[in-house]
Amino acid sequence: MxxxxxxxxxxxxxxxxxxxxxxxxxxxxxxxxxxxxxxxxxxxxxxxxxxxxxxxxxxxxxxxxxxxxxxxxxxxxxxxxxxxxLLPADAAARARAIAWMFAAVSTVEPPIVERSMASLLERDQPWFAARQALLDQRVQVRLADLSARLADGLWLDGAFSVGDLMMVAVLRRLNGSGVLEAHPAVEAYVARAEARPxxxxxxxxxxxxxxxxxxxxx
Amino acid sequence: MxxxxxxxxxxxxxxxxxxxxxxxxxxxxxxxxxxxxxxxxxxxxxxxxxxxxxxxxxxxxxxxxxxxxxxxxxxxxxxxxxxxxLLPADAAARARAIAWMFAAVSTVEPPIVERSMASLLERDQPWFAARQALLDQRVQVRLADLSARLADGLWLDGAFSVGDLMMVAVLRRLNGSGVLEAHPAVEAYVARAEARPxxxxxxxxxxxxxxxxxxxxx
The missing domain is CATH 3.40.30.10 (Glutaredoxin)
Structure with missing residues (x-):
């Protein structure tokens, strides 16, 4: 089936x-x-x-x-x-790939979605402009940490895995926002993943x- | 070790x-x-x-x-x-328990954390009161869906699992907020989990x- x-x-x-x-x-x-x-x-x-x-x-x-x-x-x-x-055969590497999946959805994604939701739902609210600065900063902190971990690596932990797949799926929400550009290692990482057949x-x-x-x- | x-x-x-x-x-x-x-x-x-x-x-x-x-x-x-x-032996039930874990961290938790963060970090901002209503509403939607799924059941899907554990860990962030009280099935579910040895x-x-x-x- x-x-x-x-x-x-x-x-x-x-x-x-x-x-x-x-x-x-x-x-x-x-x-x-x-x-x-x-x-x-x-x-x-x-x-x-x-x-x-x-x-x-x-x-x-x-x-x-x-x-x-x-x-x-x-x-x-x-x-x-x-x-x-998408999952390494080695048990320890498998557990790390899954850790990156959870990092994607529960540490990196929430501030990104909160930022997008504000752009979408709160643009007409009097607080919109003032809040954007706070939200951008929260996203930037995560991206800086991610950039430090990536350093010169192609993927987060050895070969491409479910961890990279979820992380890039999350980071793509920033495409076109201008936010990724401050982190060239992260930007290149997303582009590398998007180039996969x-x-x-x-x-x-x-x-x-x-x-x-x-x-x-x- | x-x-x-x-x-x-x-x-x-x-x-x-x-x-x-x-x-x-x-x-x-x-x-x-x-x-x-x-x-x-x-x-x-x-x-x-x-x-x-x-x-x-x-x-x-x-x-x-x-x-x-x-x-x-x-x-x-x-x-x-x-x-x-914490994980059912049956493969299909195991996959459902893991689905509830992801639902906890990526569907139910983000609006709850956003609400808590606003209470913590934005209480002095001029927009605080006006935004709380929006945030409460987003949380209430998730709780209503969860309540409908729980109905008269003890746990989300058969026996207590990792799915319930993560869901309750997330819902406990609402303890003391007064938000859970509108959903007696969810409130009882959290209390039931907290009573576990x-x-x-x-x-x-x-x-x-x-x-x-x-x-x-x-």
């Missing part, structure tokens, strides 16, 4: 690969697992059928061989466990969905 | 079990693994020795049998993999560290 994932029928990111199906598509491409996609509307997310799969009404979900899970991090880890390519295939696949949705409404 | 974890010598949470060593202590207690603690100061966190273990200068870290990792979620998952008790032992252990630090300065 090919895995089935869910993704937005008309993604609010306009095909920039920032919706959370992107990391899952990328992981599936890295390990060479073909998959199917069920596209959902915002109304679908509220349905009780979808809530059974995703209690918070989000995408993506993943179903294959009796496994039905949600949360992009959990799905990426599960996919990485199915085939070689598996990333390119995943990006093209989600982009095609968005373009089809634009065609449908125009 | 007994695992060695790091924790704050003088935790800013004043012994309320909100520092990130708490989830790790709790997991170790649940599976019955004795451990040692190396206490660190805020100055220690900046040291290059600590940064090798924790690139973002945080606690906790975990070292045992050649494994050296950071991020409480990753450590809890690693500990759960060492002994039975393993939680009690972990809580007492971190509390003792705080009390010793108070004694040292008074």
């Amino acid at each position: 090919r895995p089935i994932i869910t993704a937005f029928k008309a993604s609010p990111d306009r095909g920039r690969g920032l919706a959370r199906d992107m990391a899952v598509r990328w992981a599936l491409e890295e390990v060479g697992l073909a998959y199917d996609v069920r596209l959902v509307t915002f109304d679908d997310l509220k349905s009780s059928e979808h809530r059974v799969l995703q209690p918070f009404g989000q995408i993506p979900t993943f179903e294959a061989d009796g496994v039905a899970i949600f949360e992009s991090g959990a799905i990426v880890l599960h996919v990485a466990d199915q085939r070689p390519g 598996a990333f390119q295939r995943a990006f093209a696949a989600q982009r095609a969905v968005f373009e089809a949705s634009e065609g449908a409404v125009s | 007994r695992p060695i974890i790091t924790a704050f010598k003088a935790s800013p949470d004043r012994g309320r079990g909100l520092a990130r060593d708490m989830a790790v202590r709790w997991a170790l207690e649940e599976v019955g693994l004795a451990y040692d603690v190396r206490l660190v100061t805020f100055d220690d966190l900046k040291s290059s020795e600590h940064r090798v273990l924790q690139p973002f200068g945080q606690i906790p870290t975990f070292e045992a049998d050649g494994v050296a990792i950071f991020e409480s979620g990753a450590i809890v998952l690693h500990v759960a993999d060492q002994r039975p008790g 393993a939680f009690q032992r972990a809580f007492a252990a971190q509390r003792a560290v705080f009390e010793a630090s108070e004694g040292a300065v008074s």
Whole structure:
């Protein structure tokens, strides 16, 4: 059975690969697992059928061989466990790769998302400008730490792993913000990951969905 | 070799079990693994020795049998993999338990931490009161979804698992805020988890560290 994932029928990111199906598509491409996609509307997310799969009404979900899970991090880890390519065989290195996944979603991503959410939801609030400085600073602290760890390395810890995949998926939310530019090692790291053929295939696949949705409404 | 974890010598949470060593202590207690603690100061966190273990200068870290990792979620998952008790043997149930861990740290925790950070860092800002309403609303949405999923169940998915452990560790940040009270199923769920003997032992252990630090300065 090919895995089935869910993704937005008309993604609010306009095909920039920032919706959370992107990391899952990328992981599936890295390990060479073909998959199917069920596209959902915002109304679908509220349905009780979808809530059974995703209690918070989000995408993506993943179903294959009796496994039905949600949360992009959990799905990426599960996919990485199915085939070689994203998780080191050595137990200690495997544990470190997983540590970088959690660092991506629980240490690096929150200030980045908070910054994006403020740009999106609070732009008209009287406090917007004053808060942006605080938020930028919190993101910069994380990027400086990440830059120090990367130093001259290609990836965070030896070969490319699930840790790099999740970290880059998170850092890509800063593309176009001008924030990454202050950290050339991090910027180069993101570019290196985006150049991977598996990333390119995943990006093209989600982009095609968005373009089809634009065609449908125009 | 007994695992060695790091924790704050003088935790800013004043012994309320909100520092990130708490989830790790709790997991170790649940599976019955004795451990040692190396206490660190805020100055220690900046040291290059600590940064090798924790690139973002945080606690906790975990070292045992050649494994050296950071991020409480990753450590809890690693500990759960060492002994039975926190991860179901069935592969599909195991994947769901891990999905709830990621839901805890990347879907439920961010708005809760954002709310706490605002209370802590932005209380004197002119925008504080107006923003609290927005932040409370984001937290309430997550709690309502969680409440709907819990319904009459004791735990999120069958037996108590790493998913519940991380979720409760996250929800405890709301203790005393008055926010949980609107969701009796969630409030009862947190209380049920806190009543577990393993939680009690972990809580007492971190509390003792705080009390010793108070004694040292008074």
